[in-house]
Amino acid sequence: MADDVRRWSDELARDPASLVFLPLGETLRRQGRLDLALKIAMRGLERHSHNSDAHDLLARIAVDRGELQRAFDEWDMVLRLTPDHIGALKGMAFVRFQQGNTTEAAQYLERAAERNGGGDAEVAAALANMRGAGRGTRDEGRVARGAPDNDGHPAPRTPRPAPNDVRALFAEILGEHEQTALLLDDQGLVLAGTYVDGEGNDVGDEVGAELSGVTDEARRATRHLGIGEWKAIVLETEVAVITMAPSTGDGLLVVAASKATPIGLVRRVLDRCLERARRWLEAGR
Amino acid sequence: MSRSPFASVLASLTRQRGVRASLVVDENDGIVIDSNLQIGQDGDRVAALAASLYRKARLSAAAAHLGNATFMQLEAERGRICAAGHNDLVLVVVADPAANIGMIRVEMIKAAGGLP
Secondary structure (H helix, E strand, O other): HHHHHHHHHHHHHHHOOOHHHHHHHHHHHHHHOOHHHHHHHHHHHHHHOOOOHHHHHHHHHHHHOOOOOHHHHHHHHHHHHHOOOHHHHHHHHHHHHHHHOHHHHHHHHHHHHHHHOOOOOHHHHHHHHHHHHHOOOOOHHHHOOOOOOOOOOOOOOOOOOOOOOHHOOHHHHHHHOOOOOEEOOOOOEEEEEOOOOOOOOOOOHHHHHHHOOOOHHHHHHHHHHHOOOEEEEEEEEEEEEEEEEEEEEHHHEEEOOOOOOOHHHHHHHHHHHHHHHHHHHHOOO | OOOOOOOOOHHHHHHOOOOEEEEEOOOOOEEEEEEOOOOOOHEEEEEEEOHHHHHHHHHHHOOOOOOEEEEEEEEOOEEEEEEEEOOEEEEEEOOOOOOOHHHHHHHHHHHHHHHO
């Protein structure tokens, strides 16, 4: 990462019009070097004032600096330039949510869901969370304030099951990110975790039914090819990255995240969830 | 060498470093439509198993409303099976651990998009 920052900085010094200010600014933002990130973003915008990604970057930096209205204005500019920008809609929802305007926040989330065909699990979960909070039925009426999610765009957070609920077995590992994890037995039945669909519903049973027998088939395929035991399956879809790995007792662990999440990161989460599942199963649940 | 419409796609994939076999398979019944295999590979069985795995993974994603599958990779201790589908056809590649999976992935997604 430090090498990347150095390389991008050098490139920007050589060519001030380069678009590397985008990854450079984002990396600095993620490192918490907000003043420097802001400086980089502002300089980039001077040369690329009609670049929606540049305004998006500035908005995310502004959120991290606690400048919510500035962030909202930048995302508003992003939408003028790129009307279907999902990240901007999510960000604007976050700002309105933080400002206590849940009605408008829900409207932005609905627009984001419409633009994405309902396929963004993060948006759907946040929307379900907000609607649930509106009815006072979920999370005891308390809506958690969200932090920026994996693609750097904040969104109101999905409610988590109670800590002693087996659905929450992986909650600590999944943390604030809108990822989902599910542990299945050898019959495809849900043992622990949840699997949230694009509308915020837990579809663990349906997913388990479809994946029943995967462990056995994967084992047969790899043995037939003489390539040893299988370690993981990674499935990429239009909106998600889904990883699976064999678990204790011919079970299957499934972790899904938004497409914006780097595959390597999802694999790390999968490994940690596997270890958590192993300890839980060995402890007799 | 195969002379089917898929021959050039399969040959292109098999030329990638570490690729041991490439096949076009009917997802529904797992039957090989065309293949480019190294000696010693049982194409029929590989095809059936890979197509079945891809189908299960694809259907699970559909059940979760997570969109259409674009690429699947199974990692094992000493190799990988990759699959990318379009309509009822699945492009399958068997590769060594040392294969450049990033390059293979890009080539497969591109090639799958051109499947009828």
